[in-house]
Amino acid sequence: MANRVLIVGGRGRIGSSVAQDILTYTDAEVTITGRNPEGSLPPELSPDRSRFLALDLADSAALRQAVSSSNLVVHCAGPFHYRDAGVLKTCIEAGVNYTDVSDSRSFTRRALDCRETAKNAGVTAIINTGIFPGVSNSMVRRDVEQLDSAEHIHLSYVVGGSGGAGVTVMRTTFLGLQTPFDVLVDGKLQQIKPYTDRETIEFPAPYGKTGVYWFDMPEAITLPETFPVKTVITKFGTSPDLYNHLTWFVAKYWPDSWLKNNSVIEFLSYVSYGMTAVSNNFSGVGVAVRSQVSGIKNGQPAKVRSTALHPNAATAAGIGTGSIAQLMLEGTLTKPGVWSVEQALSTELFEGAMQSRNLKIEQVLL
CATH class of the missing domain: 3.40.50.720 (NAD(P)-binding Rossmann-like Domain)
Structure with a gap:
């Protein structure tokens, strides 16, 4: 059967x-x-x-x-x-x-x-x-296995426009802004506010240098459980960069009561989805993932970097x-x-x- x-x-x-x-x-x-x-x-x-x-x-x-x-x-x-x-x-x-x-x-x-x-x-x-989480986790495992010991994991993701997905993905993004979250940095748990600490990462074309921000992802809890590392960083960004700045503004300045209101989340999700319906035409709907693992190989400091790219997230x-x-x-x-x-x-x-x-x-x- x-x-x-x-x-x-x-x-x-x-x-x-x-x-x-x-x-x-x-x-x-x-x-x-x-x-x-x-x-x-x-x-x-x-x-x-x-x-x-x-x-x-x-x-x-x-x-x-x-x-x-x-x-x-x-x-x-x-x-x-x-x-x-x-x-x-x-x-x-x-x-x-x-x-x-x-x-x-x-x-x-x-x-x-x-x-x-x-x-x-x-x-x-x-x-x-x-793809993230998912393929990203396996990219990290593959990178860790190239080193004698791993100490620092840095995962970054960028999505073009809507990523070819529906409004649920927009909801997920804004729900991720609601609550500070714990991350492992230098062997200690630290509480991080979502969509803070912008960092510019070099992704494969067509994204190139793109801004990414702290974002709460499951890898932040499963990777430290799997590998004895000191730091796990998970950062997310969008293309075009305008959406990053708008999301940062919402995360920084909107009251918590608004971000935890389901009606507000629905409003933001549908407005964002409508905007990407236009921007998808020039940003595309692809995804890029970058994993970088730092540690020791043959007694010397070393880094392993992996990138994955697909035209439809x-x-x-x-x-x-x-x-x-x-x-x-x-x-x-x-x-x-x-x-x-x-x-x-x-x-x-x-x-x-x-x-x-x-x-x-x-x-x-x-």
Whole structure:
């Protein structure tokens, strides 16, 4: 029998990109879910091996039935700031493997709290599997492995316009401005305000030198758990640079009560999405990720830098998650418990998956 994959929230841009990757690289049958009973498959998906299922995550009985009919569940229903670990827990109870495109620190902590339960149930759950987090985690692991010891990790990301994604990505950005967060710097936890400490990073063309700012990402908590480093920096920026300055202004000057108001978040999200509909025409919708790891090699200080580039950020997220799904369906990637990508995926498997999808990652030893 063919594998059956359930993609929760699969009608969005990222969810449909994940579905396309799975349909291309596996023989699985894919079920896409959405809340609207009148919903349908995204037009880019063929009905030959895919179908639509109306599903409200609040309906626990319907969720259990859908999960139990699947070999793998892919959770794409963001923003994950609003999500509990209910889908993951349902998968663990049903003995079904799980992965997701989560990008929220709070959700990541809730998911990791289920590690022992998943391990005891023999369920493999791999979280944060898109482009960043996701591919970015594996880039760091690959860089760390080039050194005898690693001390400092610096991850930077830039997205062109909307990134080819929907309004949910805009919500995620503004939700990330709500709360200061802890980061590991020089061996100590420090509290950082979001979208501060602008830094200019050299990305591959067409981005070049681009401003990036502190942004709360799950890698900031999973990488120190995985590698014995002293510092983990995660910074994010957008192109064109005008959006960086506008986001910085909102983060710095708008009252906390505004940023924690759902109506304000919705307003900002839709206004921003409307603006990118225009700017996408000249900024593109691509993504670039840069990993730089500093440490010791052969007794001397050394740095390893990797960069990845894709013309569509949503498609790149589909590649990250779809490749994990493929390896899980094939039985190549089996690790009972709940894990971030760098904790579960070997560099050899990562390189093979990226090569098969023509996502080139350049790496240099400095």
